[in-house]
Amino acid sequence: MSILVFVENAEGAIKKTSLEAVSYAAALAENLGESEVVALSIGTEVSEGTLASLGKQGATKVLNVAKEELNQGVTQAYASVIAQAIESTNAQHIVLAKSSLGDPVAARVAIKVNAALASNVVDLPDLSDGFKVKRSIYTGKAFAWMTLNSDRKIIAIKKNAIEVKESGNDAPVEAFDASIDEADFSAKITHTDKAEGDVLLPEADIVVSGGRGMKGPENWGMLEDLAKTLGAATGCSKPVSDMNWRPHHEHVGQTGVKVSPTLYIAVGISGAIQHLAGVNSSKYIVVINQDPEAPFFKAADYGIVGDAFEIVPKLTEAIKAS
Amino acid sequence: MKILVCITHVPDTTSKIAFTDDNTKFDTNGVQYIIGPYDDYALARAVEIKEQQGGSVTLLNVGTAETEPTIRKGLAIGADDAIRINAEPTDSFFVAEQIAAIVKEGNYDLVLMGRESIDYNGGQVHGMVGEMVGLPSISPVMQLDIEGDTAKLAREIEGGKESLEVKLPLIAGCQEPIAEWKIPNMRGIMTARKKPLEVREPSSSNSKTSTFKYELPPPKGEVKMIDPEQVEELVRALKSDIKVL
Numbered sequence: 001m002s003i004l005v006f007v008e009n010a011e012g013a014i015k016k017t018s019l020e021a022v023s024y025a026a027a028l029a030e031n032l033g034e035s036e037v038v039a040l041s042i043g044t045e046v047s048e049g050t051l052a053s054l055g056k057q058g059a060t061k062v063l064n065v066a067k068e069e070l071n072q073g074v075t076q077a078y079a080s081v082i083a084q085a086i087e088s089t090n091a092q093h094i095v096l097a098k099s100s101l102g103d104p105v106a107a108r109v110a111i112k113v114n115a116a117l118a119s120n121v122v123d124l125p126d127l128s129d130g131f132k133v134k135r136s137i138y139t140g141k142a143f144a145w146m147t148l149n150s151d152r153k154i155i156a157i158k159k160n161a162i163e164v165k166e167s168g169n170d171a172p173v174e175a176f177d178a179s180i181d182e183a184d185f186s187a188k189i190t191h192t193d194k195a196e197g198d199v200l201l202p203e204a205d206i207v208v209s210g211g212r213g214m215k216g217p218e219n220w221g222m223l224e225d226l227a228k229t230l231g232a233a234t235g236c237s238k239p240v241s242d243m244n245w246r247p248h249h250e251h252v253g254q255t256g257v258k259v260s261p262t263l264y265i266a267v268g269i270s271g272a273i274q275h276l277a278g279v280n281s282s283k284y285i286v287v288i289n290q291d292p293e294a295p296f297f298k299a300a301d302y303g304i305v306g307d308a309f310e311i312v313p314k315l316t317e318a319i320k321a322s
Numbered sequence: 323m324k325i326l327v328c329i330t331h332v333p334d335t336t337s338k339i340a341f342t343d344d345n346t347k348f349d350t351n352g353v354q355y356i357i358g359p360y361d362d363y364a365l366a367r368a369v370e371i372k373e374q375q376g377g378s379v380t381l382l383n384v385g386t387a388e389t390e391p392t393i394r395k396g397l398a399i400g401a402d403d404a405i406r407i408n409a410e411p412t413d414s415f416f417v418a419e420q421i422a423a424i425v426k427e428g429n430y431d432l433v434l435m436g437r438e439s440i441d442y443n444g445g446q447v448h449g450m451v452g453e454m455v456g457l458p459s460i461s462p463v464m465q466l467d468i469e470g471d472t473a474k475l476a477r478e479i480e481g482g483k484e485s486l487e488v489k490l491p492l493i494a495g496c497q498e499p500i501a502e503w504k505i506p507n508m509r510g511i512m513t514a515r516k517k518p519l520e521v522r523e524p525s526s527s528n529s530k531t532s533t534f535k536y537e538l539p540p541p542k543g544e545v546k547m548i549d550p551e552q553v554e555e556l557v558r559a560l561k562s563d564i565k566v567l
């Protein structure tokens with residue numbers, strides 16, 4: 001039996017979150033004593049060479065559904081293709097990354113193939129007695145241990161919780177001919193607006209975020225400079241996006257994007273609990289705020305009390321000089 | 323337009339999370355319950371669509387009698403009536419099955435809910451219901467307009483948004499900025515008391531997962547304060563402690 005991993009791509013590359021998913025599947029295969037880790041790619045946007053390189057993360061084979069009509073992630077069509085691949089490989093364990101595509105797709109697949117589904121999983125399962133997984137709940141404020149009771153199991157992993165494996169050799173790539181039903185395309189994608197900038201916020205390793213303390217949208221250049229210097233994505237607090245200083249998709253927190261970067265730098269953000277809910281799985285947090293009583297300092301690893309307008313440019317210069 | 327809005331009953335976003343009984347139960351001590359924030363947006367949009375186009379908004383909650391104040395609040399915001407499936411939700415599969423049973427018999431044009439609950443953060447129920455009843459499911463939806471028998475939506479994708487068109491009926495998992503969040507007014511609160519709230523027993527179902535234990539993250543270490551005149555010290559930490567530079 002094999003483990004199937006659904007990999008997502010973006011702009012010709014496999015998403016980092018999917019590399020994490022393949023690495024997770026490889027480790028799971030080892031723990032379960034399975035020999036096959038089959039990665040499934042949908043669409044024609046990624047080259048065969050890139051797909052083959054999934055062998056480095058531990059894929060033993062890559063199935064490629066190279067159909068142009070599947071270049072956009074239509075939920076129902078993807079769910080149907082994945083379900084066919086599960087049947088064809090007789091996979092009992094299916095792994096994917098939790099994402100805006102992964103979530104709705106995984107839910108539909110779970111019903112199609114009668115699988116138990118655990119989402120937001122942060123670690124490999126405990127196999128000592130059944131199949132138990134640890135998942136993040138209460139928006140990062142706690143964990144739950146859950147038993148999956150069906151033969152088939154789907155695991156959607158939380159981003160940045162699993163280390164990407166970088167060894168091994170290329171894997172063979174095989175065409176997989178899934179049948180597509182017109183009805184699966186009932187939702188038509190008419191337009192896609194991509195955010196500007198090189199680094200996507202949900203997947204960024206470093207995030208530089210600004211709050212109401214930045215005083216206005218005209219002051220964001222300073223944060224963008226810092227972000228650029230660090231190769232980081234930019235984020236913001238909710239009032240900032242509510243006032244249209246920054247686009248909605250940059251809003252981090254309970255009701256916005258949840259990030260789990262290695263480093264989160266918060267500038268002029270008070271650290272309200274709803275904001276913290278979106279960042280508390282960051283590995284390290286740096287807070288810059290002029291108010292020494294700002295609640296964010298309690299969640300921070302490093303703090304600087306001072307005026308953002310003085311500190312941020314100094315910090316950018318110091319990083320450049322280092 | 324016949325709209326069904328599914329709401330969750332969850333701890334207020336500022337709740338301190340703790341567990342009792344050897345970490346097997348959520349500690350409800352001092353916890354305020356609210357309509358899930360994402361569900362609140364779904365409800366607000368449903369009420370707006372009803373105001374524009376006529377029709378009805380029915381609330382649905384899978385929960386024990388304890389959730390009734392939360393349901394009444396939803397009625398005060400503008401839903402017409404409500405159904406409570408009398409059961410303790412065990413997992414997203416169980417909840418989806420209960421919702422699917424109502425959707426199948428109700429002939430709804432739109433089934434709206436939040437993109438995820440803020441307690442279990444699964445983000446699975448809308449997709450599961452969609453598959454169970456054979457309807458398109460779209461999430462996370464940040465814009466929704468109805469033109470005739472077509473829904474025009476925008477959903478969030480990593481670092482951007484995607485616009486879609488789909489014929490009704492459909493199921494959507496919602497988030498902001500789909501609508502202005504609505505706060506119940508006095509008149510709403512008074513009329514909500516008289517609106518019908520039907521209680522039904524759950525259809526039989528087999529949960530596929532079970533949660534048996536909870537855990538809190540390890541406590542955070544002390545924050546290290548850095549002199550604003552010495553930002554180089556932070557740069558050194560980024561290099562040698564965090565190793566991101």
Ligand SMILES: Cc1cc2nc3c(=O)[nH]c(=O)nc-3n(C[C@H](O)[C@H](O)[C@H](O)COP(=O)(O)OP(=O)(O)OC[C@H]3O[C@@H](n4cnc5c(N)ncnc54)[C@H](O)[C@@H]3O)c2cc1C
Pocket residue numbers: 210211212213214236237238239240251252253254255256267268269270271272273274275278288289290291294306307308309335359
């Ligand atoms: C249901 C619900 C959901 C919510 N969801 C979210 C969410 O997802 N994300 C989110 O962010 N918020 C959310 N909020 C709002 C949240 O409660 C706070 O209102 C918000 O996070 C505050 O944003 P802020 O820190 O930017 O602004 P403020 O609270 O105004 O804080 C600004 C900070 O900047 C500091 N400052 C000012 N000037 C300077 C300067 N020159 N240099 C340095 N520091 C300076 C101040 O000391 C202050 O700490 C939600 C609220 C509710 C009720």
